[in-house]
Each structure stands twice: as structure tokens, then as C-alpha cells.
Amino acid sequence: xxxxxxxxxxxxxxxxxxxxxxxxxxxxxxxxxxxxxxxxxxxxxxxxxxxxxxxxxxxxxxxxxxxxxxxxxxxxxxxxxxxxxxxxxxxxxxxxxxxxxxxxxxxxxxxxxxxxxxxxxxxxxxxxxxxxxxxxxxxxxxxxxxxxxxxxxxxxxxxxxxxxxxxxxxxxxxxxxxxxxxxxxxxxxxxxxxxxxxxxxxxxxxxxxxxxxxxxxxxxxxxxxxxxxxxxxxxxxxxxxxxxxxxxxxxxxxxxxxxxxxxxxxxxxxxxxxxxxxxxxxxxxxxxxxxxxxxxxxxxxxxxxxxxxxxxxxxxxxxxxxxxxxxxxxxxxxxxxxxxxxxxxxxxxxxxxxxxxxxxxxxxxxxxxxxxxxxxxxxxxxxxxxxxxxxxxxxxxxxxxxxxxxxxxxxxxxxxxxxxxxxxxxxxxxxxxxxxxxxxxxxxxxxxxxxxxxxxxxxxxxxxxxxxxxxxxxxxxxxxxxxxxxxxxxxxxxxxxxxxxxxxxxxxx
Amino acid sequence: xxxxxxxxxxxxxxxxxxxxxxxxxxxxxxxxxxxxxxxxxxxxxxxxxxxxxxxxxxxxxxxxxxxxxxxxxxxxxxxxxxxxxxxxxxxxxxxxxxxxxxxxxxxxxxxxxxxxxxxxxxxxxxxxxxxxxxxxxxxxxxxxxxxxxxxxxxxxxxxxxxxxxxxxxxxxx
Numbered sequence: 001x002x003x004x005x006x007x008x009x010x011x012x013x014x015x016x017x018x019x020x021x022x023x024x025x026x027x028x029x030x031x032x033x034x035x036x037x038x039x040x041x042x043x044x045x046x047x048x049x050x051x052x053x054x055x056x057x058x059x060x061x062x063x064x065x066x067x068x069x070x071x072x073x074x075x076x077x078x079x080x081x082x083x084x085x086x087x088x089x090x091x092x093x094x095x096x097x098x099x100x101x102x103x104x105x106x107x108x109x110x111x112x113x114x115x116x117x118x119x120x121x122x123x124x125x126x127x128x129x130x131x132x133x134x135x136x137x138x139x140x141x142x143x144x145x146x147x148x149x150x151x152x153x154x155x156x157x158x159x160x161x162x163x164x165x166x167x168x169x170x171x172x173x174x175x176x177x178x179x180x181x182x183x184x185x186x187x188x189x190x191x192x193x194x195x196x197x198x199x200x201x202x203x204x205x206x207x208x209x210x211x212x213x214x215x216x217x218x219x220x221x222x223x224x225x226x227x228x229x230x231x232x233x234x235x236x237x238x239x240x241x242x243x244x245x246x247x248x249x250x251x252x253x254x255x256x257x258x259x260x261x262x263x264x265x266x267x268x269x270x271x272x273x274x275x276x277x278x279x280x281x282x283x284x285x286x287x288x289x290x291x292x293x294x295x296x297x298x299x300x301x302x303x304x305x306x307x308x309x310x311x312x313x314x315x316x317x318x319x320x321x322x323x324x325x326x327x328x329x330x331x332x333x334x335x336x337x338x339x340x341x342x343x344x345x346x347x348x349x350x351x352x353x354x355x356x357x358x359x360x361x362x363x364x365x366x367x368x369x370x371x372x373x374x375x376x377x378x379x380x381x382x383x384x385x386x387x388x389x390x391x392x393x394x395x396x397x398x399x400x401x402x403x404x405x406x407x408x409x410x411x412x413x414x415x416x417x418x419x420x421x422x423x424x425x426x427x428x429x430x431x432x433x434x435x436x437x438x439x440x441x442x443x444x445x446x447x448x449x450x451x452x453x454x455x456x457x458x459x460x461x462x463x464x465x466x467x468x469x470x471x472x473x474x475x476x477x478x479x480x481x482x483x484x485x486x487x488x489x490x491x492x493x494x495x496x497x498x499x500x501x502x503x504x505x506x507x508x509x
Numbered sequence: 510x511x512x513x514x515x516x517x518x519x520x521x522x523x524x525x526x527x528x529x530x531x532x533x534x535x536x537x538x539x540x541x542x543x544x545x546x547x548x549x550x551x552x553x554x555x556x557x558x559x560x561x562x563x564x565x566x567x568x569x570x571x572x573x574x575x576x577x578x579x580x581x582x583x584x585x586x587x588x589x590x591x592x593x594x595x596x597x598x599x600x601x602x603x604x605x606x607x608x609x610x611x612x613x614x615x616x617x618x619x620x621x622x623x624x625x626x627x628x629x630x631x632x633x634x635x636x637x638x639x640x641x642x643x644x645x646x647x648x649x650x651x652x653x654x655x656x657x658x659x660x661x662x663x664x665x666x667x668x669x670x671x672x673x674x675x676x677x678x679x680x681x682x
Binding site: 002040074119123131139162164165166167187190192195196207212214215217258271273275277278280281284333337338351431502504505 | 513523551564568571573577586588590600618636642658680
């Protein structure tokens with residue numbers, strides 16, 4: 001059945017543009033998802049929510065430049081059909097749904113994912129109100145997949161890593177230097193974000209959303225605000241949306257500059273780190289001078305923005321962004337001509353376009369592997385509808401391609417920022433947001449610097465949140481690193497890992 | 510190679526010039542002096558993310574940029590807690606990082622200092638305490654200095670490190 005037949009049955013979904021919702025039966029669940037796959041679509045998120053003691057599994061899928069929120073109501077204790085054969089990224093999401101909501105799928109991989117030893121299997125953090133039973137064992141025994149054979153040995157790394165990065169465990173099975181298999185184990189920074197949402201007022205929880213993954217604070221808080229405003233029927237004033245886009249592009253720019261420096265450094269070119277960190281610092285200082293903070297953790301609020309921009313701030317930002325664009329162009333030539341960098345970047349950690357389609361690689365890393373998908377162009381919300389951003393894409397799928405996409409996106413973000421500063425509309429930047437009706441579901445979908453950030457929000461009684469599910473593109477991309485590493489050497493792991501630069505916190509929740 | 514050299518020459522030294530009565534600069538001068546007095550050598554820091562949202566990490570990275578030039582002050586980040594004088598701990602401590610944090614603390618040789626970084630490290634922040642979070646760092650290990658902020662600026666992080674070093678605990682150990 002073509003997707004438009006399903007769309008015909010669907011309803012308008014409050015929040016992000018281009019999303020519709022549809023409730024299906026257990027029989028239709030798999031058929032619909034097979035149709036999404038056949039149409040070249042991708043799975044965006046999978047989560048469970050509960051109303052009147054009954055669970056509903058929900059999936060967000062993107063296909064043909066529109067999104068479907070598919071809901072499957074379940075009977076008491078009923079399992080649902082897993083999607084891991086259609087969308088390999090679904091496995092970890094299904095395991096997480098079981099860990100947090102106690103709803104099981106038919107997925108043969110029934111190992112816990114986000115649950116380590118902090119709470120027992122019988123406790124469901126998103127369902128049970130009482131405190132969990134005390135657990136005494138500080139560590140659990142996770143069943144890694146063993147690779148056996150002559151000369152095979154394992155290297156265990158983490159959760160505490162050698163550098164200033166987030167914690168996670170990597171199990172390398174190697175022969176000599178060559179990697180046979182990498183298995184990731186995440187969940188170390190699971191801090192109960194989804195449960196915490198249900199304890200906060202719906203009009204104030206954007207502050208928590210901004211801290212799901214600090215490097216994507218603008219993307220998350222915008223996605224949260226977008227969902228809430230859709231549910232409450234609020235229209236953000238035009239200056240508010242343009243300021244939000246300014247914040248989002250500044251966030252993208254800051255992260256890309258940091259990554260370009262770190263990637264040079266991981267390939268032994270410390271000059272790159274120094275140069276790019278200097279540019280990033282200049283940008284952060286200009287951001288603080290014009291918008292009030294180095295990192296815009298609390299800039300996006302429901303109804304608009306908390307920050308505003310005056311002419312002096314605008315000139316300061318404009319000047320800084322011109323300098324960043326000019327100097328990045330100079331540094332790109334140096335990177336491109338550097339033999340050592342070319343040697344390390346080219347062919348390292350390759351994800352071919354075919355593999356990217358199969359595994360559902362998304363966002364910046366996806367665009368480096370031929371997946372030319374960018375919400376800002378393909379499903380734009382205001383003001384991107386008027387900005388016409390250029391999509392940056394490569395097909396090689398190696399570290400070099402992910403570096404090149406970052407270089408292209410730095411220039412494009414600089415162009416967008418300059419255009420926003422020129423065209424920024426006058427008028428109010430903030431409108432009051434009313435409490436949304438109880439039971440309404442809203443969605444937010446924003447192209448963060450790493451990829452699409454999705455968020456589903458359900459309104460509860462008395463201004464509370466019944467359920468909030470934030471979803472980071474890292475869920476899709478973490479499993480792909482396991483494939484990207486095959487046949488590479490262990491010393492290249494930091495470089496390959498950095499070229500994806502995925503979020504641990506955004507994934508572990 | 511020529512372009513690289515030209516870029517280095519064009520940018521020059523980005524590290525901010527010291528002798529002005531600017532608070533961030535006076536902090537750095539005082540910092541170097543006191544560390545030398547107390548430790549008599551470079552200060553080695555081991556960073557531990559015990560559950561952070563990764564916002565604090567962004568500002569820790571900034572300490573190494575040429576404008577703050579942390580290594581130029583004799584302070585550096587090390588790869589192992591066994592090489593460290595000071596643990597810089599971020600995040601509310603997640604239950605899943607509890608064991609790793611305690612082991613890292615035990616692996617750090619005495620005398621050792623602990624700095625809790627960011628609102629979450631100081632109070633548990635927006636995440637608080639729950640089935641998955643133990644809240645502030647001092648719920649788990651003794652903390653010498655707590656630096657609030659979300660995230661704290663690099664200058665405030667430097668000030669915090671200074672406070673830790675001048676607390677005197679190191680001398681006693």
C-alpha cells in the first residue's frame with residue numbers, strides 16, 4: 001500500500017510542520033512500517049506512553065518529506081512486533097522501551113540497554129510512582145558478543161575515557177591492530193530525564209529539554225517549544241522565530257568549529273585545534289556580547305526567545321561571522337593540502353551510501369554518506385521557509401567526507417547568520433503561551449547541528465507533563481560506528497568516533 | 510606548509526596579555542604562583558564526567574584554547590587518575606557512574622583535590638535526585654570546591670581551581 005493511502009487516514013499533528021498522526025492495529029503496525037521502508041523512509045524514534053493503565057507504543061517515521069506518528073495501543077501485558085529487521089536502529093530503542101516502560105517487543109535481543117545495575121528489572125521508571133527497590137550490586141554482568149578464534153583478543157575501554165569526553169564503554173575484538181568487531185555499551189549517563197519531565201510544569205520544562213544534550217541546547221529547547229506551542233495553539237511572533245534560527249545557526253557554527261579543530265588534533269595536527277578553538281572562542285564571546293550567554297542554554301522559551309538583539313550586538317555578531325567565514329576558508333585550504341591529514345582522513349571509517357540507507361544513518365554523518373536530508377530544506381519550519389538553506393552533502397562516507405560537510409556547513413551557517421542579521425523583523429519576540437488541553441500530544445522536530453532532534457510531549461492534568469520523549473539523532477548513528485570501524489585499526493577509533501561526535505547524554509537520557 | 514606558517518604568523522600569539530588589573534588575568538597570575546608554592550610543580554587534572562549533559566565539557570575544552578592557554582600556566586589534563594592531583598567532576602552523579610567515580614577517586618593518589626563543576630555537580634541541578642541520579646558530587650566523594658554555573662565560564666573554572674589549590678588540603682596530605 002502506498003504511503004499516501006496511510007496518510008489519507010491520518011490526522012494533523014500539532015507542533016512541527018509536516019507531521020501527521022495515525023493509530024493502527026497490531027496487524028497494520030508491521031505492514032505500515034514495511035511500507036515506510038519500501039518508500040525509502042526512516043525510523044525517527046520509538047517510545048511508549050501510558051494512559052488509563054494501558055500502554056501505547058509510538059513510532060515516528062519520516063518518508064517522502066513528511067512525518068507520521070504511528071500509535072499502536074496495546075492490551076494489558078501485550079507485546080508488540082519488533083521493527084529491528086526493517087530498521088536496525090530500532091533494536092536499542094526497543095530495549096530502552098522495555099527498560100523504562102516495561103513494554104516488551106518480539107526482538108530476540110532482550111538484553112537490557114539503558115538499565116545497568118541501578119534498578120531491578122521489575123521496576124519501571126516511567127510507570128511506577130514508588131521509589132525503586134534498593135539494589136546492592138554496584139555492577140551488573142552485561143553479555144557482550146564474543147569473537148573467538150586464534151589470536152583474537154579483547155580491549156575494553158571506558159566508561160571513563162582518557163580525554164575530556166562523555167562516558168561510555170567500547171569493547172574491541174581485534175587481531176593484531178585490525179578490528180574485527182566493536183560493541184558499544186551506553187547508558188552510563190542515564191539520569192532519569194524522562195521521569196524528571198513528569199515532575200515539572202509543562203510551561204517550564206524547556207529548561208530540562210535544553211539540558212538533554214548541552215551541545216544541542218537550542219535544538220532541544222526549540223523542539224520542546226515547538227511541541228508546546230502547537231498544542232496550545234500559540235503563534236510565535238516572526239522576530240521570535242528569526243532569533244531562534246540565529247541561535248540555532250550559532251550553535252551549529254560553534255560545534256562545527258570545535259569539531260574541525262579536534263579532528264585535526266586527533267590526526268596529529270595540533271595547529272588545527274589551536275586555530276579552530278581560537279575562532280570558536282571569538283564566536284562564543286561575540287555571542288555573549290550580543291545575546292547574553294556564551295552557550296544559549298535558556299535562550300529559547302515557549303512563545304519566543306528570552307534574548308533579544310540590538311544594533312550593537314548585531315554589528316558585533318556580523319563582524320565576527322565574517323571573520324570566521326574568511327579564516328575557515330583559509331584553514332580549509334591548509335587542511336586540504338596537508339598530506340598527513342589527507343592520509344588519516346581519507347578512507348577511514350567509511351560508511352557507504354548503501355550501508356547508510358540500510359542502517360538509517362541520519363543528520364550530518366548521513367549527509368557525508370549520500371543521505372542528502374536536512375529538515376531545514378526538506379521539512380522547513382519558519383523562518384527556514386524564507387531562508388532557503390543550501391544542503392551540504394558528500395558520497396564518500398569517510399572521515400574526510402564528514403570533515404568536508406562540516407567545512408561546507410560552516411560557510412552556509414555563516415551565510416544564514418548574515419542574512420538573518422540583515423532581515424531580522426522588528427516587533428515583539430515573545431507571546432504568552434496558554435496551558436494546552438489535557439491529553440493532547442505535540443511534536444517538535446528541529447535540525448540540530450548533529451541531525452534531527454525530535455521531541456514528543458503529552459499534556460497532563462493541572463499544567464503537568466504526562467509524558468515527554470526527547471530523541472537524539474545519536475540513537476540512529478551510534479550503531480553505525482560499530483560498522484564504520486570494521487577493518488580499521490584501533491588507533492583510528494578516536495578519529496573516527498570524533499568525526500561522528502555523537503551525544504552520550506542525549507542518548508542515555 | 511608555507512600557508513600554515515603564514516597563518517601562524519598572521520594570527521600571532523592569541524593568548525591574552527597578562528599585566529592589566531583585569532580580574533581574569535590576575536586570577537591566572539595568582540594561580541600560577543600559588544600552585545608553585547603548594548605543589549612545586551605542574552598541576553595535573555583528571556576530568557570525570559559523572560552524568561553531565563556535556564555542556565560543562567564544552568567550557569573545559571575552552572580552557573585549552575590559546576586565549577586561556579591553560580598549559581601555559583602549568584596546568585594540564587592527564588589521561589589517568591593515577592597521574593592526577595585534582596579531580597574535576599561534572600554532572601549530577603548518575604547511578605550508573607557511581608562505581609566508576611568511586612574507583613577513579615580511589616585510584617587518585619593522596620594528596621588529592623576534588624572540584625565539583627557546574628550547577629549539577631554543586632546541587633544536582635535540574636536533574637536532582639532520582640532512581641537514576643545521586644545528585645550532587647559531594648553525596649559521593651568529599652568535594653573541596655564547587656563551581657556553580659550552567660555551564661560556568663572558563664574564567665570561573667580557573668577561579669575555582671585556584672580556590673581548590675589554596676585550600677591547603679594538599680599541604681596537609
